[in-house]
Amino acid sequence: MRPIDETCYWLAHLPRHEPRPLAGPADHDVAVVGGGLTGLWTALFLKELDPARDVAVVEQGMAAWGASGRNAGMLAETIDHTHGLAIQHFGRAEAARLAVLGEQNARELTDFIRDRDLRCDYEPTGRFMASFTEAHLVEAQRNVDIARSLGIDSHRLLSREEMQAEVHSPLYLGGLEVRGGGIMDPARFTDGLRREAERLGVRVYERTRVDRLVEDGAGVRLDANGTALRARRAVLATSAYTHHLLPRVRHRFIPLYDYIMVSEPLTPAQWEAIGWRGRQGITDGRTFFNYYRPTADGRVLWGTSEATYYRGNRVDESCDHSQRHSDALRASWRRTFPQVADLEWPYAWGGPICSTTRLTPFFGRALGARAWYGLGFTGHGLGSTRLAGRILAHLVLERPSDLLSLSLVTKPPFPYPPEPLRGWAVDAVTRDLRRVDQGQAPSALLRLLEKLGIGFSS
Numbered sequence: 001m002r003p004i005d006e007t008c009y010w011l012a013h014l015p016r017h018e019p020r021p022l023a024g025p026a027d028h029d030v031a032v033v034g035g036g037l038t039g040l041w042t043a044l045f046l047k048e049l050d051p052a053r054d055v056a057v058v059e060q061g062m063a064a065w066g067a068s069g070r071n072a073g074m075l076a077e078t079i080d081h082t083h084g085l086a087i088q089h090f091g092r093a094e095a096a097r098l099a100v101l102g103e104q105n106a107r108e109l110t111d112f113i114r115d116r117d118l119r120c121d122y123e124p125t126g127r128f129m130a131s132f133t134e135a136h137l138v139e140a141q142r143n144v145d146i147a148r149s150l151g152i153d154s155h156r157l158l159s160r161e162e163m164q165a166e167v168h169s170p171l172y173l174g175g176l177e178v179r180g181g182g183i184m185d186p187a188r189f190t191d192g193l194r195r196e197a198e199r200l201g202v203r204v205y206e207r208t209r210v211d212r213l214v215e216d217g218a219g220v221r222l223d224a225n226g227t228a229l230r231a232r233r234a235v236l237a238t239s240a241y242t243h244h245l246l247p248r249v250r251h252r253f254i255p256l257y258d259y260i261m262v263s264e265p266l267t268p269a270q271w272e273a274i275g276w277r278g279r280q281g282i283t284d285g286r287t288f289f290n291y292y293r294p295t296a297d298g299r300v301l302w303g304t305s306e307a308t309y310y311r312g313n314r315v316d317e318s319c320d321h322s323q324r325h326s327d328a329l330r331a332s333w334r335r336t337f338p339q340v341a342d343l344e345w346p347y348a349w350g351g352p353i354c355s356t357t358r359l360t361p362f363f364g365r366a367l368g369a370r371a372w373y374g375l376g377f378t379g380h381g382l383g384s385t386r387l388a389g390r391i392l393a394h395l396v397l398e399r400p401s402d403l404l405s406l407s408l409v410t411k412p413p414f415p416y417p418p419e420p421l422r423g424w425a426v427d428a429v430t431r432d433l434r435r436v437d438q439g440q441a442p443s444a445l446l447r448l449l450e451k452l453g454i455g456f457s458s
């Protein structure tokens with residue numbers, strides 16, 4: 001099997017640097033496990049709150065080799081999954097607060113990219129949600145109405161003609177346009193945060209897998225690379241891998257694999273046939289939707305949210321590739337853009353997503369408040385991990401912040417069942433959701449889950 005840094009388009013094009021693994025005993029004030037977006041933002045906010053603080057990031061692979069460097073690079077302006085779901089879980093006032101926070105977070109994130117000159121091909125394109133059916137159009141209008149009711153005016157319904165004028169697909173009956181956010185190269189972005197953290201004095205240990213995290217007097221000890229790193233506090237920014245170090249958290253989340261392909265560069269005539277001059281990130285209105293965007297060098301990235309749960313909460317390299325998903329992705333591309341059906345797709349890969357029943361992150365502590373964690377970003381983590389890093393930094397340093405009163409910080413999500421029930425439940429819900437996407441009415445199981453606001457999705 002080819003390694004992820006060859007099959008993932010972003011990682012294959014990421015300039016290489018020499019890793020500096022943990023090679024002997026070390027001491028730091030705060031040790032952050034995980035060199036993805038959550039871990040690196042946490043390190044950066046720790047430095048912002050206290051520049052003298054001695055912070056280390058410990059990453060088993062290289063920075064950006066988890067979901068952070070493998071994702072579609074579509075930055076949304078939201079923290080919640082949908083504003084409607086946020087109202088259902090947290091109430092209208094808090095949903096409004098989250099919506100404003102989401103827009104502010106995306107703005108600050110892109111300011112950071114500009115101010116620090118992080119070269120990650122960011123383009124402020126906004127996004128579309130394409131409607132394939134009348135039901136999708138009704139849902140799109142509902143999204144506009146809900147956003148307006150929360151004071152958000154960035155959503156607009158597009159007619160068939162307006163949508164077709166932007167992007168030419170025979171499947172589009174209309175769509176939803178959302179201003180804010182855009183597209184970027186996520187691996188360069190994450191690696192840019194790594195460089196920025198190192199510039200501020202954060203010690204980043206790559207190729208350093210933490211095997212165990214235990215209490216050590218008033219602090220913690222991380223066993224890694226046959227040696228030990230001691231710290232006063234630890235942060236687990238390990239997303240879908242968190243159960244490897246902290247098994248008791250696994251009932252609060254589910255690790256899912258999403259899959260993506262990237263094409264050869266399209267010719268000018270092929271681009272002309274699709275349109276898409278605004279280069280927006282696009283999803284569609286189905287439960288298991290495709291997500292897609294152009295790359296800076298004129299390719300198409302084409303992904304699917306029909307995620308796979310591997311029994312026993314498996315998260316390792318054996319899940320990085322799926323022929324079944326590649327075949328389904330090729331077929332869905334041909335259906336959506338038949339005018340350029342015959343594209344070659346030299347890059348195909350998967351990555352682990354950490355989902356919760358409420359489809360928003362959660363936070364907690366372990367080892368007698370010596371360790372903190374924040375995870376569950378679903379498929380929106382490119383933006384929301386920044387807010388999580390800010391929250392985690394305040395929690396670890398015990399600094400006050402308005403953010404700590406958010407329900408997603410104070411309340412854990414409804415738990416998932418344990419195995420073997422977990423695997424059966426995922427299979428049953430997946431089967432029923434596929435039927436809805438084929439036009440059937442939601443099953444009794446789906447209606448019950450919807451009433452409870454419980455999701456099984458990436």
Ligand SMILES: Cc1cc2nc3c(=O)[nH]c(=O)nc-3n(C[C@H](O)[C@H](O)[C@H](O)COP(=O)(O)OP(=O)(O)OC[C@H]3O[C@@H](n4cnc5c(N)ncnc54)[C@H](O)[C@@H]3O)c2cc1C
Pocket residue numbers: 033034035036037038039058059060061062063064065066067068069070071072073074075076208209210211237238239240241242244245258259260303350351352353375377378379380381382383384385
């Ligand atoms: C295919 C795919 C497409 C996506 N598309 C989008 C998108 O377009 N927009 C969007 O907003 N979000 C998207 N996401 C979601 C987004 O990528 C994630 O929510 C986000 O990257 C999570 O960041 P993280 O730092 O918490 O996790 P990760 O990036 O997974 O980082 C966790 C890190 O911890 C390390 N680690 C784990 N265990 C250990 C250990 N024991 N010792 C040392 N290190 C360890 C891992 O190697 C990993 O690097 C997508 C995700 C995937 C997989």
